[in-house]
Amino acid sequence: MAENTDISSKPNTKEEKIDLTQISxxxxHLSDLDDLMIWTTDEKVPKFCTWEPYTCKEDGINFIENTASKFLWCKAICFKDQAIGCISLTSYSEHDRCRNKSVELGxxxxxxxxxxGIVTQAVRLAVKAAxxxxxxxxxxxxxxxVENVGSQRVLEKAGxxxxxxxRKYLFIKEKTRDIVMFSVILTDPHV
Known part of the structure; x- marks a missing residue:
């Protein structure tokens, strides 16, 4: 599930602009643990995610060493090589042969x-890599x-x-949620 939360529609013009060519x-890696703990312990980040904020470094170590490897593909979103987020592709082909030509982005x-504009850039890079x-x-x-308007805009900007x-598609954090489905297909002008 696309898990970014509440992205504002306009960047704060007083803040330093980010050179998106520095996004990779x-x-x-385990050396990213301190950076990973910054965004995984932030209560705003997992608002629309299936997971709760991390409470200890062992949670972060477990993610890096075990959870990340369960995705088909999982990468750190980096700014100047600092891990500021994560992007992944999940495959359902082992459980559903009818869906072996598609993956889910999160x-x-x-x-x-x-x-x-960082996540939009990361999504473009991930789609190209996929x-x-x-x-x-x-x-x-x-x-x-449906309430995560910022993430919906990210995907639209990324093509x-x-x-x-x-309707009532996922049960997350004790609530049944309506979910918006987005996709890009190989023949779309996606990057």
Whole structure:
């Protein structure tokens, strides 16, 4: 599920602008633990996520060493090589042969970096990597909470098509949520 939260529609013009060419994706390493703990302990970040804020470094170590490897593809979103978030692709092909040509995109970003175009850039990079590294793919989809307007804008700016609302689709944090389905397919002008 696309997991970025409450991105403002306009960056604060008083803040330093981010050079988006300095955004990169790379594997997470244990040396990223302190950076990872900044955004995983921030209560604003997982508002629309399935996970709760981390409470100790062991949670971060577990994510880097175990959880990240369970995704088809999982990378740190980096600014000047500092891990400021995470982006992943999840495959359902092992459980559902009818969906072996698609993956689900998910992402989180430290709240201090919201509204600067970083996630949009990371999504573009991830889509390009998905269709390059997994040539059998035809579709990348993202599921976004209907209340997560910022994340919906990110996907639209990155070339995703809004397909519709899946009513009462997911049960997250003790609440059944309506979810917006977005996708980009191989033949779309996605990057």
């Amino acid at each position: 994706l790379r594997p997470l 992402y989180v970003l430290g709240s201090k970096y919201w509204g600067k 269709f390059t590294e997994f040539p059998y793919l035809e579709r990348v989809e993202a599921l976004v909470d 995703f098509q809004r397909e519709g609302v899946l």
